[in-house]
Amino acid sequence: MTCTLKEGDLVVIEFDERRRFVTRLRKGARTGSDVGVVLHDDVIGSPCGSYVPVRGGRGGYALVYKPSIIDVLEHGFRRATQVIYPKDSALIAVLAGVGPGARIVEVGTGSGFVTALLAWLVGENGHVYTYEVRREALETAKRNLAMLGLEKRVTFHHRDARLGILEENVDAVIVDMPDPWDILDEAYRALKPGGVFAAYTPSAHQLYMLMERLLEHGGFTRPRVMEVLLREWLPEPEALRPASTMIAHTGFITVSRKVTKKEQV
Amino acid sequence: MTCTLKEGDLVVIEFDERRRFVTRLRKGARTGSDVGVVLHDDVIGSPCGSYVPVRGGRGGYALVYKPSIIDVLEHGFRRATQVIYPKDSALIAVLAGVGPGARIVEVGTGSGFVTALLAWLVGENGHVYTYEVRREALETAKRNLAMLGLEKRVTFHHRDARLGILEENVDAVIVDMPDPWDILDEAYRALKPGGVFAAYTPSAHQLYMLMERLLEHGGFTRPRVMEVLLREWLPEPEALRPASTMIAHTGFITVSRKVTKKEQV
Amino acid sequence: MTCTLKEGDLVVIEFDERRRFVTRLRKGARTGSDVGVVLHDDVIGSPCGSYVPVRGGRGGYALVYKPSIIDVLEHGFRRATQVIYPKDSALIAVLAGVGPGARIVEVGTGSGFVTALLAWLVGENGHVYTYEVRREALETAKRNLAMLGLEKRVTFHHRDARLGILEENVDAVIVDMPDPWDILDEAYRALKPGGVFAAYTPSAHQLYMLMERLLEHGGFTRPRVMEVLLREWLPEPEALRPASTMIAHTGFITVSRKVTKKEQV
Amino acid sequence: MTCTLKEGDLVVIEFDERRRFVTRLRKGARTGSDVGVVLHDDVIGSPCGSYVPVRGGRGGYALVYKPSIIDVLEHGFRRATQVIYPKDSALIAVLAGVGPGARIVEVGTGSGFVTALLAWLVGENGHVYTYEVRREALETAKRNLAMLGLEKRVTFHHRDARLGILEENVDAVIVDMPDPWDILDEAYRALKPGGVFAAYTPSAHQLYMLMERLLEHGGFTRPRVMEVLLREWLPEPEALRPASTMIAHTGFITVSRKVTKKEQV
Incomplete structure (x- = not known):
């Protein structure tokens, strides 16, 4: 009934605050750092949060535990691109209504950091459709998602979403691209009525451009714009x-909602 | 296939930025404000994000849409107590690993704002066990959860959790109480190994007390402490x-993890 | 030798945190609020920081003390315009090198809040030249400066500085106007070599415009741009x-320095 | 009439954003960095803000200008201790009413960063009395002040101020020490009535202790406490x-004012 670590489990092996490794347990394997080595055989069979001996090096103990989704993002994922931090992606996700069963389009997969959080949140009955033009980033994202076993909840499109989003009636479109104003028409088309458009933009000038186009468009509600500062x-x-x-800064978050255009009322 | 509003749906009726009402659609019903009235019969059958006429008052149109979980928290929930804002609860939830299927204990139900977010995130296969000593707050929370149809995912305990948490092997214990250090032993007992303890404390002195006791306890990892500033x-x-x-301030977030105590290794 | 309040002194009379009045002591006068009255005759002769009786109303005591420059700005000055807060003006002043003996041009007097701080900082041997196109604001500023007895350190120009700054070789030009990029040429001309240009701009778009023009100009160093958040x-x-x-926000501060243009080297 | 650099002037020689040196011009001298050398003879006679050739290394030009007080603090001062940043010291100074003619006591000279700003602001008719128990820090501070030619406005006490502040009737007492609550009685004695007590404390626990003692003391007004965040x-x-x-954090600023104790009224 209690939680025990077994072969095949994804774990964090934490030698100290700066040395955390996300790995999958395999009999006979070892995870090493400049301060010593942890034998997976010492870990297998331990409680899911334990101290295990460090062999060689500085000796003492390392901490081993099953990672949260955030632990994997922060310590296990490869970064092929700039990534969106959990402080931002968690807020975007809840503001966009991403929960169990949701169908979400993501434009700008990048290294898959947001993709993974979305895929995790939508659960087994939801789905994420993600678009990326850079093949290399897309491959990194796929590998990252596979580490979490979440790849089956995601459809990866190697495609420029500005040329057409292939889905319809989705619950939200979440955008991380340099020119998010260019996707407004496609996002509008893909969203169900009342669906949420969310964009992440690093610079104030991008935000300026996005505001201008979003207000002009007529099919979106007055957006909510915010930035999140996290202080440890x-x-x-x-x-x-x-x-x-x-x-000090990551990006501005913009959230709006598709509505039937006023002219059409 | 497209989304249409029908009787029984929970909707936001937004006259303007300061007049937003969360209500359930009923034939013949009306939602009024000082600037006019919306007839539910005008809403039923419209797309899920629409403009509908305002009868009387200032005239013009009101916006109607299906709410996200956050919309309901912000505009539909009753507040019997101080509440935790989404900027904080969203981060607590993802840091605590709250996703589909999780089993979570919450200490300090309050008005149910965090309870609702947790219940929504754990999905149909997860569960939330929440403790509250103030009966009135608990009743408010139950009504709030029922508004979202999430009450079946929650077990409400009218009980002082310090006298004993009834669950075992839970994934996380999330605490919003004035003296979170008094729940450490019970939280430790209730958590599965590697499970997450998260606390929310408004004052620096509470944080000081919590740090002192958490470090003394020996069964928790060095905590991560943070505050979130949201700027619109x-x-x-x-x-x-x-x-x-x-x-300017809501509360400090503390996140730690249960591990087998070092002495026991 | 110790400090005693006497007729003619400028004082703060503080009934409580929300009722602070800056006034000049006169025999027989009274300062009243909705919670009672302080007789100046009770104040004259007291130490410079004292409790004096509140006559009538809630009774008890009021606090009386000689104000700092900031107390006068916050509680004594009239506001005919948006004003710049001390958190910003203090930093602008020190970054612009405003100290005893400095000669400063200010463009956009407004209600004189920054003017007063500058006039106070430059001392008896310095001088402030300030430009304002709105006559009413200028009159408010003059009255405000007179309250502090600092008007003789200030030359008030009722004039559009874009048509020509009349001074030369000044130590700094400090600008609070909607289009600060339009004053760059005149500021350059008025500054001594190495002198400081400082601007205060509320919106990101103004900042964008200013950056563009400042970098184009060629006669200014790469600017330092910042915003100050003060949390009580x-x-x-x-x-x-x-x-x-x-x-959450007042304005962006930009600081640069006049240099001989590179082409001229 | 215009400003020209001459032998003996203090200047900043700025090769680029990371290579700024504060030095005094001397015929035949040179200022070097890993990217090249500036000959002082190239600088002497130039306008006070100029580009001068970089000899050898990367070639091109370096920027030379007369420093503001802040430039000297940031690029010219030695640091023997933790220092207080201009964003904080500028605000402390204006809140404490430090201007031309003021007499200020400083407890905790450290490397003299605040001392220098105060000495600069009080002008020729004011004075700063500073206390430090660490001889080495005091020597660093003296050298730093001498660089600015401000040492004659400062009296340096190598003494524990808790054993007695030697001055009386001062305008402000500004404190940067680990246990500022231990100086309250002495600060009260040294201040003129209505004078300002200001303290700078890095940790929340110090702030807690200070609040407790300050409120108990009875001779100080309800303090104003704040922190300043500067975002570039x-x-x-x-x-x-x-x-x-x-x-993310430097320290908390506390400002209060001496008043005749209530019991004494």
């Missing part, structure tokens, strides 16, 4: 204070 | 800039 | 945390 | 957005 704190009682540095 | 921007091209005011 | 905390030990709301 | 933006039109990283 040091977990030490007497020295309790924020960490010295932080990510 | 005005969606107007020429005047593109953040809104004048923002929420 | 509640001064209560057990409830130590930031206030619930804050100012 | 990239000065590029098309890519206009905040820099990727920022300083």
Whole structure:
């Protein structure tokens, strides 16, 4: 009934805060770092959150646990492109209504960081259709999704979505591309009425362009635009204070909703 | 195939940015505000995102659409207590690994805002067990969850969780109570190995106390502590800039993980 | 030797956090609010920071003290226009090198909030030349400066600075106008070599325009652009945390320096 | 009449954004970096903001200009200790009413960064009295102040201020020490009535302790507590957005004012 680690499980092996590795357990295998090695045979059979011995190197113990989706994104995924951080993708997902059973189009797969979160959230009855023009990024994304066993919930299109989104009546279209204003017509067509359009744009000038076109379009509600700042704190009682540095900016999040155009009423 | 609004659907009726109402459509019913009235009969049969006429008052059109979970939290839920905002609860949920199929304990139901997000995310195969000592808050939470049809995914305990969490081997324990350090032993017991403990604390002094006890406990990993600042921007091209005011603070988020205590290795 | 309040002194009379009045002490005068009245005769002769009785109303005591420059800006100045907050103006001033003896041009006097800080900082040997096209704002600014007795350190120009700044070889040009890019040539002419150009712009689009023109100009160094977020905390030990709301945005600060154009080298 | 650089002037020689040197011009001297050398003889006689040739290395030009006080703090001062950033010290200074003619006590000289700003702001008729127990820090501070020619406006005490502040009736006491609550009695004694107490504390726990003692003391007004976040933006039109990283935290600023204790009224 309790949770025990077994061969084939995806785990985090954490030597310390800077040395975390996401790997799949295999009998006889080892995960090494500059401070020592963990034998998978020491891990298999342990509780799902355990200390296991570090062989050689600095000795002592490493922490082993089953990763959350965020652990895998942060420590297990390859990055072939700029990625969207969980602080942003988690908010985009809930604002876009991405939950069990949802059908989502993503434009701009990149390395698959958002794809993975979406695929995980839509569950077995939902689906993610993702578009990417860079073949290499798409291959990285596929490998990343496979690590989580989520690839079957995703359809990968190696295609420029501006030339046509192939799906219809989807619940949300989530866009991470340099010129998100160029996808508005296709997004409108693909969305079900009331469906959510969400875009992620790094620069203020992109945001300016997107606002201009989105308001002109007429088929979207007045957007909600926001940025998320995440500040980490040091977990030490007497020295309790924020960490010295932080990510100052990632991107602006825009969320709007498809409606029947006013002229058509 | 396309989405059409029908009797019994939960909808947002939005007269303008400050007048949004979450209601369930009923033949013959009406939703009114100081600027006019929307007849549900005008809504039933429309696409899921539409403009419908405002009768009387200022005239013109109101926007009608099916709400996301966040729309319901923000505009449909009753508040009997301080609530946790989506910017925080969305991040807590993904950091705690709350997805389809998860089994989650929540301590401090409050008005059910986090409960609802969790119940929505765990899907039909997951479950949320929530504890609350204030009967009135619990009743509000139940009504709120029923609005979303999610009450069957939730077990409501009118009970002080410090006296004993009744579940075992859960994936996460999520805590919103004034003295989260008092629940550490019970949380540890209820969690599966590797399961996630997450707490939300408004004041720095609470955070100080929690850090002290969490580090002392020995059965939790070094926590990750963070705060989230959400800044809304005005969606107007020429005047593109953040809104004048923002929420400066809600609470600190602490996330840690149960591990086999070091002494036991 | 110690400080005692006397007739003619400018003081803050603070009934509570929301009722602060900046006034000049006069024998026989009174300062009233909805919670009672303070007699100036009770104040004259007291130490420069004192509690004095509130007559009538809620009774008790009011706090009286000599204001800092910031107290006067925040509680004594009239506002005929949007104003720049001390968090911004203090930083602009030090980045622009505004200290004792400096000669500064300000474009966009507004209500004189920045003018006053500059005039105060340059001391008796410095001077501020300020330009404003709106006569009413200029009159408000003059009255505000007179309240501080700083009007003799300021030359008020009722004039469009774009048609010509009348001074030369000034240490800094500080600009708060909707189209700061239109003043670049005049600012360049008025500044001494190495002098500082500083602008304050509320919107991202203004900032975009300014960046474009400033980089094109060729006579200014690569600018430093920043925004300042000030978060107030509640001064209560057990409830130590930031206030619930804050100012989310005021304006962007741009600072650059005049150099001999590269073509001229 | 225009500004020309001459022997003995303090200048910034800026090869690029990461290579800025504050130095005093001397005939025959040179300032070098890994990308080349600037001959002071090329600089002497140039306008106060100029491009001068880089000899050897990458060639091209370096920028030379007279520094602002902030330029000297950022690029010219030695750091023997943690320092307080201009975003904080500028605000502390104006909130504490530090301007021409003020008499200020500083507790915790450190490397003299705040001392220098204060000395600069008080002008020739003001004075700064600073206390430091670490001799080495005090020597660094003296050298730093001498670089600016401001050492004559400062009295350096190698002394624990908790054992007694030697001045009386000062306008402000500004404190940067680990236990600022231990100086409250001495600060109260040294301040003129209505004078300002300002403290800078990195950790939330220090802030907690300070709030507790400050409120207990009875001789200070309800403090104002704040933190300042400074976000730099990239000065590029098309890519206009905040820099990727920022300083997440420096310290909390507390400002209060001495008043006659209520019991004494």
